[in-house]
Amino acid sequence: MASFGCNSEPHSDSVSPFNINPLDPQEFRRQGHLIIDFLADYYQNVSNYPVLSKVEPGYLPKSLPISAPLNPEPIETILQDVKEHIIPGLTHWQSPNFFAYFSATSSTASFLGEMLSTGFNVVGFSWMASPAATELESLVMDWLGEILKLPKTFLFSGNGGGVLQGTTCEAILCTIVAARDQKLCQIAQIAGINPKNFRSIKTTKSNSFGLYPDSLESTIQMDIENGLVPLFLCATVGTTSTTGVDPLGPLCDVAKDYGLWVHVDSAYAGSACICPEFRHFIDGVEGADSFSFNAHKWLLTNLDCCCLWVKDPSALIKSLSTYPEFLRNKASDSNKVVDYKDWQISLSWKFRALKLWLVLRSYGVNNLRNFVRKHVKMAKTFEELVCLDKRFEVVVPRNFAMVCFRISLSAIANMYDHSDKHVCEDCANELNRELLDSINASGVVYMSHAMVEGVYVIRCAIGATLTEEQHVLMAWKVVQEHADAIAK
Amino acid sequence: MASFGCNSEPHSDSVSPFNINPLDPQEFRRQGHLIIDFLADYYQNVSNYPVLSKVEPGYLPKSLPISAPLNPEPIETILQDVKEHIIPGLTHWQSPNFFAYFSATSSTASFLGEMLSTGFNVVGFSWMASPAATELESLVMDWLGEILKLPKTFLFSGNGGGVLQGTTCEAILCTIVAARDQKLCQIAQIAGINPKNFRSIKTTKSNSFGLYPDSLESTIQMDIENGLVPLFLCATVGTTSTTGVDPLGPLCDVAKDYGLWVHVDSAYAGSACICPEFRHFIDGVEGADSFSFNAHKWLLTNLDCCCLWVKDPSALIKSLSTYPEFLRNKASDSNKVVDYKDWQISLSWKFRALKLWLVLRSYGVNNLRNFVRKHVKMAKTFEELVCLDKRFEVVVPRNFAMVCFRISLSAIANMYDHSDKHVCEDCANELNRELLDSINASGVVYMSHAMVEGVYVIRCAIGATLTEEQHVLMAWKVVQEHADAIAK
Numbered sequence: 001m002a003s004f005g006c007n008s009e010p011h012s013d014s015v016s017p018f019n020i021n022p023l024d025p026q027e028f029r030r031q032g033h034l035i036i037d038f039l040a041d042y043y044q045n046v047s048n049y050p051v052l053s054k055v056e057p058g059y060l061p062k063s064l065p066i067s068a069p070l071n072p073e074p075i076e077t078i079l080q081d082v083k084e085h086i087i088p089g090l091t092h093w094q095s096p097n098f099f100a101y102f103s104a105t106s107s108t109a110s111f112l113g114e115m116l117s118t119g120f121n122v123v124g125f126s127w128m129a130s131p132a133a134t135e136l137e138s139l140v141m142d143w144l145g146e147i148l149k150l151p152k153t154f155l156f157s158g159n160g161g162g163v164l165q166g167t168t169c170e171a172i173l174c175t176i177v178a179a180r181d182q183k184l185c186q187i188a189q190i191a192g193i194n195p196k197n198f199r200s201i202k203t204t205k206s207n208s209f210g211l212y213p214d215s216l217e218s219t220i221q222m223d224i225e226n227g228l229v230p231l232f233l234c235a236t237v238g239t240t241s242t243t244g245v246d247p248l249g250p251l252c253d254v255a256k257d258y259g260l261w262v263h264v265d266s267a268y269a270g271s272a273c274i275c276p277e278f279r280h281f282i283d284g285v286e287g288a289d290s291f292s293f294n295a296h297k298w299l300l301t302n303l304d305c306c307c308l309w310v311k312d313p314s315a316l317i318k319s320l321s322t323y324p325e326f327l328r329n330k331a332s333d334s335n336k337v338v339d340y341k342d343w344q345i346s347l348s349w350k351f352r353a354l355k356l357w358l359v360l361r362s363y364g365v366n367n368l369r370n371f372v373r374k375h376v377k378m379a380k381t382f383e384e385l386v387c388l389d390k391r392f393e394v395v396v397p398r399n400f401a402m403v404c405f406r407i408s409l410s411a412i413a414n415m416y417d418h419s420d421k422h423v424c425e426d427c428a429n430e431l432n433r434e435l436l437d438s439i440n441a442s443g444v445v446y447m448s449h450a451m452v453e454g455v456y457v458i459r460c461a462i463g464a465t466l467t468e469e470q471h472v473l474m475a476w477k478v479v480q481e482h483a484d485a486i487a488k
Numbered sequence: 489m490a491s492f493g494c495n496s497e498p499h500s501d502s503v504s505p506f507n508i509n510p511l512d513p514q515e516f517r518r519q520g521h522l523i524i525d526f527l528a529d530y531y532q533n534v535s536n537y538p539v540l541s542k543v544e545p546g547y548l549p550k551s552l553p554i555s556a557p558l559n560p561e562p563i564e565t566i567l568q569d570v571k572e573h574i575i576p577g578l579t580h581w582q583s584p585n586f587f588a589y590f591s592a593t594s595s596t597a598s599f600l601g602e603m604l605s606t607g608f609n610v611v612g613f614s615w616m617a618s619p620a621a622t623e624l625e626s627l628v629m630d631w632l633g634e635i636l637k638l639p640k641t642f643l644f645s646g647n648g649g650g651v652l653q654g655t656t657c658e659a660i661l662c663t664i665v666a667a668r669d670q671k672l673c674q675i676a677q678i679a680g681i682n683p684k685n686f687r688s689i690k691t692t693k694s695n696s697f698g699l700y701p702d703s704l705e706s707t708i709q710m711d712i713e714n715g716l717v718p719l720f721l722c723a724t725v726g727t728t729s730t731t732g733v734d735p736l737g738p739l740c741d742v743a744k745d746y747g748l749w750v751h752v753d754s755a756y757a758g759s760a761c762i763c764p765e766f767r768h769f770i771d772g773v774e775g776a777d778s779f780s781f782n783a784h785k786w787l788l789t790n791l792d793c794c795c796l797w798v799k800d801p802s803a804l805i806k807s808l809s810t811y812p813e814f815l816r817n818k819a820s821d822s823n824k825v826v827d828y829k830d831w832q833i834s835l836s837w838k839f840r841a842l843k844l845w846l847v848l849r850s851y852g853v854n855n856l857r858n859f860v861r862k863h864v865k866m867a868k869t870f871e872e873l874v875c876l877d878k879r880f881e882v883v884v885p886r887n888f889a890m891v892c893f894r895i896s897l898s899a900i901a902n903m904y905d906h907s908d909k910h911v912c913e914d915c916a917n918e919l920n921r922e923l924l925d926s927i928n929a930s931g932v933v934y935m936s937h938a939m940v941e942g943v944y945v946i947r948c949a950i951g952a953t954l955t956e957e958q959h960v961l962m963a964w965k966v967v968q969e970h971a972d973a974i975a976k
Contacts, residue, residue, distance in 0.1 A: 031596055032520075093618070101617075113845060121594040136548060181807040261667030294655070332615065346792070353629075363595070446588045448588035466531070
């Protein structure tokens with residue numbers, strides 16, 4: 001397997017530095033205290049505001065700039081806008097005079113818990129992604145089940161279990177698909193499409209793991225010949241395993257011929273596309289129907305915040321809309337407003353725009369670009385270090401700020417002094433797995449892995465807010481030391 | 489239409505008072521500053537912690553009490569537990585030495601935005617539920633689309649539009665159902681079940697809008713005769729329109745005979761069931777398969793936080809599990825841990841348990857019970873006031889802290905001095921609609937409405953954290969004044 005690496009992007013060395021620390025403890029402290037005081041004052045005065053907002057549709061774009069600032073704005077300016085333009089557009093759910101719908105009670109304790117959760121900003125997926133998050137949730141759900149005197153069969157202690165979901169919409173959706181699948185013995189999955197009817201189309205290293213339009217077309221044709229109706233293509237810009245990039249233009253052309261909806265999932269790499277020099281990775285998106293990326297991954301925005309755009313909102317709304325009598329109101333009836341409940345699963349959605357707005361204003365687009373560039377530059381440095389150590393190879397070309405590397409086959413052949421290539425591939429996988437386990441067990445750095453065409457690779461994804469060059473150099477040193485130890 | 493009202497719950501007058509203000513500005517300020525300093529210190533030291541947590545499965549229940557405290561604990565004690573027991577169980581995603589998966593960058597600005605969003609705690613559903621939330625989201629999504637140089641067809645300014653979702657999982661699910669429905673012209677809905685195959689079973693006032701088991705059974709039988717396979721019953725405890733309660737026991741018995749999954753949706757009323765005197769409303773839940781309620785509605789927990797329990801987690805997991813290679817790890821392979829990603833739609837889920845844990849500990853179960861009781865008591869007061877004014881009637885019996893009332897038919901007959909009953913029902917609806925519009929336009933209080941057997945009722949839902957008796961008395965005064973004005 002050939003090794004890649006040391007490729008270069010235009011501009012990446014000549015960019016302005018990113019000198020802001022978005023988690024600087026002193027600034028965090030100062031601004032945090034400011035917002036606490038602001039909110040304490042808000043609670044003090046909340047009963048004085050008109051409880052139902054009196055603004056007219058379209059009031060806000062008239063008061064705020066139509067583009068994000070290139071340069072940072074101070075929090076004091078932003079707070080002034082919150083006072084003048086956001087608060088008048090709020091319906092004050094925390095007002096003591098709110099008697100509509102059902103209340104959304106809140107409290108200092110919950111606010112503090114949310115602060116801690118947001119502050120730690122751990123991503124829960126598996127238990128190991130943060131054991132405390134899972135274990136505290138299981139514990140608290142048993143506590144609460146006990147207070148409700150739920151039958152023990154619903155609790156972990158009785159082989160059931162509890163989970164926190166965002167909203168009831170999600171809870172019902174999850175249980176209804178469980179019910180359906182239990183009945184149908186797994187003939188359908190969450191969107192009501194039989195898992196058998198999902199196609200994972202093979203990509204290859206020779207094409208840097210981008211999806212070939214020809215492979216897409218032949219897959220579509222085969223399905224049509226079998227009487228199926230292809231309807232959705234999820235193209236990816238920046239895959240999880242290798243940050244591979246699908247060629248959007250040619251894929252959209254094929255999809256268009258067959259009437260497929262094209263969604264572009266750019267969860268990780270979308271943030272990089274705010275830089276002119278990386279924007280080309282989503283060239284061709286004009287042929288797609290929808291595009292999403294996660295500001296909570298690489299754009300300094302705390303979990304959760306996935307940005308989704310669609311060309312035809314009415315298609316979303318047709319599928320997701322609900323309009324029961326108790327929600328009817330003149331503004332919705334007028335069709336002059338966006339009702340975001342019809343754009344997502346949850347009826348009760350969170351005011352997430354505030355954090356994204358604060359990020360864009362507080363740092364400014366220029367700094368956000370430099371933030372991304374800084375990570376890409378550090379990844380380049382890491383990649384160069386891998387290239388300099390003959391025991392290692394970069395396994396797939398780096399596109400963004402993630403480097404896929406491993407102890408190379410030839411190094412292992414030398415180490416074990418044998419030449420059976422097949423045995424060697426297995427050896428290599430085993431050895432690299434051992435290396436990663438040993439690195440991670442140290443607690444000093446944390447990397448992850450992927451399998452790429454049968455090859456176990458170590459993924460070094462550079463992108464934490466606080467990561468500086470020193471941490472990257474140290475990370476490489478840790479890799480080398482653990483490789484030394486394993487070689488012995 | 490007969491009028492109800494003035495029914496009484498046992499204990500509800502003799503309960504201990506709830507004397508804590510969970511949004512007391514001084515305490516909010518003091519504790520908020522404490523957590524800001526705590527988190528600033530955390531960021532200062534985050535690189536000193538082992539980046540990958542070293543705890544073993546099951547470490548947490550060994551260190552923390554197995555039941556929620558009855559009485560409040562001070563934040564200082566809780567923070568000590570966070571330091572000693574939670575932080576060691578965190579994988580530090582904000583550490584500069586985190587190079588695994590993709591980073592979840594966070595920032596002071598985003599944290600502040602999340603604080604503001606959490607602090608305002610508005611519930612976005614329709615535009616009018618808080619116009620600023622919708623308009624800022626549309627604005628920011630156009631900003632960001634512009635920075636990404638997305639084609640104008642994706643922006644609101646080009647008749648497309650952007651929306652913030654929690655995670656990519658949600659974004660993909662929403663777009664895939666849109667794609668499917670576009671193709672199938674609306675033959676299936678979000679869970680892949682044809683909307684035609686959902687049954688809304690009629691309930692009546694004579695049964696206080698609880699679902700009759702007989703109606704359920706005859707509906708099931710009719711479906712079976714038509715070759716359909718009934719699979720899911722969503723029973724409700726505390727419906728949105730009237731807080732009606734379905735009789736769980738008899739319904740579960742019917743469902744069991746036909747092998748249906750029973751989900752109990754107690755989104756609003758579940759919180760009340762932490763009080764022994766209200767627990768009977770969910771009697772029979774032992775026959776159900778799943779149960780959920782929203783701590784973010786009436787249990788002092790900020791949005792979003794829906795608590796879901798299931799008896800058979802493996803049924804959820806079978807439908808929702810994903811386990812790609814890059815997430816594989818020994819703990820998951822061991823089957824000794826809960827992986828909550830398989831219990832919900834999103835892979836990247838938030839550490840929500842922290843806020844619920846803080847609520848339970850900071851207030852204690854006793855206070856949470858009294859909090860609910862206080863609202864119920866205030867609702868009873870409001871209901872009594874309605875009964876005392878001969879122009880009004882309570883339209884459906886009050887179960888919890890929501891009163892459904894209207895200007896009565898007889899009052900309207902007097903007002904217009906005619907006796908055509910049908911004209912009069914329409915008149916009554918029109919007049920009550922006018923009354924509510926006029927009340928809400930005042931900005932002084934905010935109530936909502938429902939349609940109940942063709943009758944327009946005004947819903948006064950008492951439950952905001954800051955609502956005290958004075959606000960309820962004032963609300964009734966506002967209703968009376970606006971009724972006076974309309975009568976003229």
